[in-house]
Amino acid sequence: MTLTQDVSRNVASGSAGEPQLLEVDHVGLSYVTENRKLEVIDDVSFNANINEFMGILAPSGAGKSSLLRIIAGLQEPTKGEVRIKGKRVVGPAKEVFMIFQNFALLPWKNVQENVELALMPMKELTPDERAQKALKAISDVNLAGFEKAFPGELSGGMKQRVGIARALALEPEILLMDEPFSSLDELTAEHLRGEVYSLLISKDSPIHTVIMVSHNVEEVVELVDRVLVLSNRPSRILADIHIDLPRPRNKKSDEFYRYTDKIYSLLV
Numbered sequence: 001m002t003l004t005q006d007v008s009r010n011v012a013s014g015s016a017g018e019p020q021l022l023e024v025d026h027v028g029l030s031y032v033t034e035n036r037k038l039e040v041i042d043d044v045s046f047n048a049n050i051n052e053f054m055g056i057l058a059p060s061g062a063g064k065s066s067l068l069r070i071i072a073g074l075q076e077p078t079k080g081e082v083r084i085k086g087k088r089v090v091g092p093a094k095e096v097f098m099i100f101q102n103f104a105l106l107p108w109k110n111v112q113e114n115v116e117l118a119l120m121p122m123k124e125l126t127p128d129e130r131a132q133k134a135l136k137a138i139s140d141v142n143l144a145g146f147e148k149a150f151p152g153e154l155s156g157g158m159k160q161r162v163g164i165a166r167a168l169a170l171e172p173e174i175l176l177m178d179e180p181f182s183s184l185d186e187l188t189a190e191h192l193r194g195e196v197y198s199l200l201i202s203k204d205s206p207i208h209t210v211i212m213v214s215h216n217v218e219e220v221v222e223l224v225d226r227v228l229v230l231s232n233r234p235s236r237i238l239a240d241i242h243i244d245l246p247r248p249r250n251k252k253s254d255e256f257y258r259y260t261d262k263i264y265s266l267l268v
């Protein structure tokens, strides 16, 4: 097992001379409300690698959701910048799609309509092509037969499958997931975790990089190729760890415990 602790490690994601897909460069964030200033992110820098499922593990309030919004271009950092393919992100980034903790489905739209909504920015699609893409993605996440169901008729796990279907249909180069399993009961979460890696990361998947934020140590070690462990607020990177375990991962193995122990010891 290799535990990479060098937090300044910068692995090139493209071939020589090509810009990196995603660079987070000395990002810092503070919120100013009335007369109070809350330092949330101290200084975070990393590059994402191609075909990598990356985790960002941090305690609640450390700025995980804020960091994802900054990467997606939905919020400006107070310091530093994010670059996608070498270009500074200054507004909503077309390469990026986000899956939310609370599913973010429109309750008055059915499953297919909710997936198709995510495809609206792709102006080149005809309504028929949009429907075909949505139906394919719905089938890929094992929701065939539920196309016309409304969110209120679905379990939490099924709702999050719709979130994943949106991502599969849209095929973003960078997929961000904000605690995607934390609103689910543990059995449902475990089941969906078991499927998500192979759905999202494959050689011919157009999704190049997945970044999942979580406060759940076991979940991160079970799923990711690499994890950044962040400190309490104001957050900075404590460690950049490559999880070198075969898949599917055995949560009861000694090696699995070695990783989780290592990470818990960093967080205390």
Ligand SMILES: Nc1ncnc2c1ncn2[C@@H]1O[C@H](COP(=O)(O)OP(=O)(O)O)[C@@H](O)[C@H]1O
Residues within 6 Å of the ligand: 031, 032, 033, 038, 040, 058, 059, 060, 061, 062, 063, 064, 065, 066, 067
């Ligand atoms: N728009 C905002 N204005 C002021 N404070 C905020 C805002 N958004 C988040 N915060 C605060 O910033 C901290 C980090 O929030 P967040 O990014 O949601 O962290 P996490 O996702 O890690 O729990 C929290 O203390 C939260 O209350």
Ligand SMILES: [Mg+2]
Residues within 6 Å of the ligand: 064, 065, 066, 178, 179
């Ligand atoms: Mg959050």
